[in-house]
Each structure stands twice: as C-alpha cells, then as structure tokens.
Amino acid sequence: MTRTALAFDENWLEPDELARLRRRLPMAYINAVPALLDDHGVPEKVGLLLRTGDDGSLVREVIGGRVRFHETLRDALMRHAEKDLGPLAFPSLPSSLNPFHVAEYFPTEGASKLHDPRQHAIALCYILPVQGECTPRQDALSLDWLTPDEALREDIVAEMNHGQEHIVKAALAYMGLLP
Amino acid sequence: MTRTALAFDENWLEPDELARLRRRLPMAYINAVPALLDDHGVPEKVGLLLRTGDDGSLVREVIGGRVRFHETLRDALMRHAEKDLGPLAFPSLPSSLNPFHVAEYFPTEGASKLHDPRQHAIALCYILPVQGECTPRQDALSLDWLTPDEALREDIVAEMNHGQEHIVKAALAYMGLLP
Amino acid sequence: MTRTALAFDENWLEPDELARLRRRLPMAYINAVPALLDDHGVPEKVGLLLRTGDDGSLVREVIGGRVRFHETLRDALMRHAEKDLGPLAFPSLPSSLNPFHVAEYFPTEGASKLHDPRQHAIALCYILPVQGECTPRQDALSLDWLTPDEALREDIVAEMNHGQEHIVKAALAYMGLLP
Amino acid sequence: MTRTALAFDENWLEPDELARLRRRLPMAYINAVPALLDDHGVPEKVGLLLRTGDDGSLVREVIGGRVRFHETLRDALMRHAEKDLGPLAFPSLPSSLNPFHVAEYFPTEGASKLHDPRQHAIALCYILPVQGECTPRQDALSLDWLTPDEALREDIVAEMNHGQEHIVKAALAYMGLLP
Numbered sequence A, B, C, D: 001m002t003r004t005a006l007a008f009d010e011n012w013l014e015p016d017e018l019a020r021l022r023r024r025l026p027m028a029y030i031n032a033v034p035a036l037l038d039d040h041g042v043p044e045k046v047g048l049l050l051r052t053g054d055d056g057s058l059v060r061e062v063i064g065g066r067v068r069f070h071e072t073l074r075d076a077l078m079r080h081a082e083k084d085l086g087p088l089a090f091p092s093l094p095s096s097l098n099p100f101h102v103a104e105y106f107p108t109e110g111a112s113k114l115h116d117p118r119q120h121a122i123a124l125c126y127i128l129p130v131q132g133e134c135t136p137r138q139d140a141l142s143l144d145w146l147t148p149d150e151a152l153r154e155d156i157v158a159e160m161n162h163g164q165e166h167i168v169k170a171a172l173a174y175m176g177l178l179p
Helices: A003-004 A017-021 A073-085 A156-158 A165-174 B004-005 B015-021 B075-085 B153-157 B166-176 C002-004 C014-022 C074-085 C156-161 C165-174 D002-006 D015-020 D073-085 D154-159 D164-175
Strands: A027-037 A041-052 A058-061 A061-068 A101-105 A122-131 A140-147 B027-037 B043-052 B058-061 B064-067 B100-104 B121-130 B141-145 C027-037 C044-053 C057-063 C063-066 C103-106 C121-130 C140-146 D027-037 D043-052 D058-061 D062-067 D099-108 D121-130 D141-147
Touching: A017 A073, A027 A073, A027 A101, A027 A165, A027 B027, A041 A165, A058 A156, A061 A073, A073 A122, A073 D141, A101 A165, A122 B100, A122 B121, A156 C014, A156 D015, A165 C165, B015 D073, B027 B075, B027 B100, B043 B166, B058 B153, B058 C002, B064 B075, B064 D164, B075 B121, B075 D058, B121 B166, B153 D043, B166 D164, C014 C057, C014 D141, C027 C074, C027 C103, C027 D027, C027 D073, C044 C103, C044 C165, C057 C156, C063 C074, C074 C140, C121 C165, C121 D121, D027 D164, D043 D121, D043 D164, D058 D099, D062 D073, D073 D121, D121 D164, D154 D164
Parallel strands: A027 A122, B027 B121, C027 C121, D027 D121
Antiparallel strands: A027 A041, A027 A061, A041 A058, A041 A140, A101 A122, B027 B043, B027 B064, B043 B058, B043 B141, B100 B121, C027 C044, C027 C063, C044 C057, C044 C140, C103 C121, D027 D043, D027 D062, D043 D058, D043 D141, D099 D121
C-alpha cells in the first residue's frame, strides 16, 4: 500500500506550504491511545507520551499525526505508532476502521474541547493494544503507562496537550475502565 | 456554531484553489445514508439521490460533501442534508459523532473500493433518519427510497457513483437490514 | 412482532419463578439513557428517573428492564420506554441495535461496577432521544433532565441505583458530552 | 474472576433444566467470528467451524455459546474460544465489550433472520483475531479459513447453521471486507 502512495509526487509538503494549508482546510488526523493488557488480555493501563511542548514546558499526548495524501488510514496508524512507540512495540491494529471517537480540534480557543492553535483537525481515534517494548522516538522523552485513576489525576490532566484528556476519557469509557 | 465559522475569511475556497488542494491533502468528508422508518421507528428503506454525472450519464449517490475549514461535523452534516434533501426533510442528527463506517476514496482506480478521480477523501459515514418531505435541490433529479433488496439490485449498484454501493451495504449491515 | 410473542404461553413468569430464575441464569436486559436535544438536534441533557428504592430511600435510575421470552430488543426497548416515560414521550429508537455500552450487573457486591442483589444481568445500553412530554408512570416520582455537570455531581451520583452512574458516564462519553 | 463464579452452586445446570429454561427466558449468548490477519495486521479471512449437526448433516458455525450465571462476558468469550479453537489459538480479546452486532435468535421459524429451534437467544457478536494455531475440539471436525468471497459463496451459506451467514456478513461489513 505504501508503494502506491510513494508514486505520488504530491505526497510531500514543504513546512511552509503545510502551515498555510492548515489554515485553509480541515486536516485529516489519526489519534491512538496505547493500551497495556493484563495476562488475560484485558486493558489495564493507557500510555501517554511525555514531550517538550513548543513553549518549553512538558506536555503529555496520545499518539497522533496527519494522514498523508494517498495514504490509507491503516498505513497512517502504523506509521505514527512506529514513529511514537518505536519499532519493537508490536501494536495490534484494530479489526475495524470505525473509530471509538472522533476528536475535533479547532484553532479558536474555546470553540471546542480540543484546541490546536495551528489548525482545524478531525482526528479518528483508535485504541492500540501494545504487546512489545516501547522506545519512544523523535522528540518524546518517555512513554508512561498509567492506570485509569492516574491518567485522570488533576496534575496529569493539566499536562495534557490540546485538551487530549477528553480523548483519554472517551477511550477509558469505551474500554469500560472509566472510574 | 456557524457564527464562529463565518468569522474565518479562509473558509471560502475558489474552485481553482480547491481543485489544486484536492491533489495535495486528504479531504475531510461526511457521507450520510437517508433512512425511512416504519410506523414503529424501524429503518425500512434507504434513500439514494439520482443525479446527472459529469459525463452526462445518470448516477446514484448518498448524501455527502466536504467539511469546511472551522466547520463542526454536525454543521457539515446538517448543511449537506439540507442541500441534498431540502429544508423540509427534518433529518435526525446522530446522538454520537462516531460514524458507522469510514469510507476512503482514492484518486487511483483500483487502489480501494471507493474511487474519486478528483481527490483522496476520508468520509465519516452516518445514518440519517428522515421524517419530513424530501425535495432534493441543486443538481439532483430525485431522491428514491429503496428497500434493501432494491438497493442491492445489480442495475442499481451499476449506477452508484464512486463505488458508494459499499457505503450502502455497510449501512444496511449496521441497521441489521442486509439481506 | 408483539403478536408472535403473545402466542407463547411461556412468556409470562410468576414472581416466585422469576426470582428463582434470576439466580440460575444471566438475565437479558436493556438500559436506555433518555437524551434531550437542543434546537439543532444536539444532545444537551440526560434524563434520570427518581424512584423510591426497596429500602424506602430515594434512588435515581436510567430506563431499563428485562427482555421477555420471544420479545425483540426493539419491542423491549419500546415497552420499557413507554412504561418509564409515558405514552407521549415519542422516543426515537436507535437506527442500529449495536449498543453504545454493555453493562454487567452481578449479585456479588464488589464483583463489578454494577451491582444488583437480585440477579446477574447483562444490559444492552442505548441512547433514547426524546421529543415529546415525559409523564413517568409506575413507581417513578419524576423524570429529571440534568446537564452533564449536574448528572455527575457527587450528590446525584450517590443517589444512583445499582452503580448506574457508570452507564451515565459511558453515555456522556459516547455523545461527546463528558466534562 | 473465574474464582468468584465457582463459588456459586447455581452456576451449573442439568441438561433437563437447561432445556426447560431455554423455553422460559432469552438466553444470553456470545458469538465470535475468528479473523486471520495478514502480515500487516489487516483482517484477511474469517474462520468457520465445520460440525455434524443434530440431524447428521454437516453445518458451519461461528464460535458461540451461553454466558453462565455469574460469568463475565470476557470469561465467556475466552471459554468458548478455547473450547472451539483449542488452547494454542491465542485469540486477541476485544478492547471493548461493545459488540459489532447483536444477533437475535428466535425459536419460531421465520420470526427473524436467525433461528434456533431450542431457544430465544440474544448473542453479542465480536471479532476474534487469532494468531496461533487452531485445533478445534469437541464435536467440530475442522476450522476453515475463508476469504470474504468464499465465505459468501452460495454452497457455504447453505451450510451455515441457524442463519449465521448474517453474522458473517455483518462481521465482513464491520471489517470493511464485504465484497
């Protein structure tokens, strides 16, 4: 599938052009909440990435990123999972591309629960059970596994980027783990 | 909500620019399958628009269109429903924005079940129960209500635009109406 | 459909026999969370029934009850909605019988989030948008419409029967209304 | 979790009593469609059990069975998966207990798409991705992996037990594999 996508010259966007497009069109995104399973395959913890935010502060995030031109949702999900969790995480892709939640990010503060000053993004949200070892790459400092109670602790929520605590809550509700 | 969107100059795109953007980014779309309910509120038929296609032939379609910059999914759904069904259709918006299906349209023929030569589009698909009277506007010739068996008849499927018979099948399966 | 069910003598169970069966088999249940929509069809509030509990205290509940032998899920949903909301509530049945949540009630306290001393029940949970006037019947004192914040207030949660605040939370998450 | 269940004497039912209860109450069931993934984790084939039916003919089935008193849905799913696929199948339990479909079996022929002369059963349907080796036990002769086209072939559909081809179709639609 990646092969077809590579044949498209238009696939790559220069940072300047991308920044401009982000103000013209809603961007198609995927978000994924890593889930750690117990011995019986029951989801037990969720994974949050710790990153240095644009203003130098520490922020927590779920996995996510843009869907490229001519890229399938599965390929985008796999690409961002590998980018954020490393090559040995062995995540299980969902059987169905029906998301458990759709997150709408708006650039106007207060217009919605999720806010991204760069863009209007529509993110399909998936659960990503992970069986291997996570070695977050790029600018992530760590991937921390948190119990539902920990993930909803006030100090953790305060660190969530773009209001993504709402995605975490929806994920916990979907998995039957919301306290 | 529409009010906020109107404040954005970037919301409007000239046809030329839109055509160019369609080759650079996946376009966020919504698709909606109108459903006619029986006296007990049980879905009974699905609605298909009959239009004149770009090459002059007759094509059948479900409701659909682009999500604009800074437009919510609900507003886009409402806007396209009104555009395609008229102002007196009184459709019921879904309680949740979780789609029953995500349709991926690619511009390369054969790359996927759904094909749109203009663009790569990612469409969130919803059921739209309709209680009022439909008076299709714009370029649609009619809205026809079909039973599940009729909607899957070979001649109807042959008329479906962009391979949208796959959306109709997914909708019927979701509603428990697939023959 | 009700007609077919009536043909079955086995449909009716004496209270004694029902009480005994509740200790032998998981009971098939439906639960429904009434939703009040705003002018644009967006869910805004959830409805909770106020009843006198078995021990005389006041308890709050969502709509619910047993699925009878040879009764369809739609018929059970309609029957319990009418029983709990009155004949003029005009609820919208869901397009699909896929529940937004499955609630498992166990008779052993602490075995699960939902606890029902009478029985093990498996409840398919649905959202029930309501457009008409609710006149709760039977033993319900009132149906109160609560905003998401109100529904999750500590004193309201403390009044919830059987731990059903977990169903309310799952419903709010599903509708994108969880604070 | 199994431990708690074992503490209940009522958990076990004699065949005679079970047969009688099947005519008094809807039975809570789980159904699971085994899915074989390709190298990229994308579902590719579905698994059907081949059994000798009650009348001696060969029938095909998905995984399924009763939920016992005080058994969780996850435990029931795991128990029936192991019973039908053997101990080395290593199925992945779903992240969420929200079923992709609810199947209603009625004892009256023609009352519904699914028919089970023994009982009224309400089955929560799940996809069960399988990574290990399947060695069907009990009375199953084999587990056959079929492509979507093969699973919907007329001769295969004719062999499906209880009308379960409708569950297979719903599963294929949910996974985006319906031809």
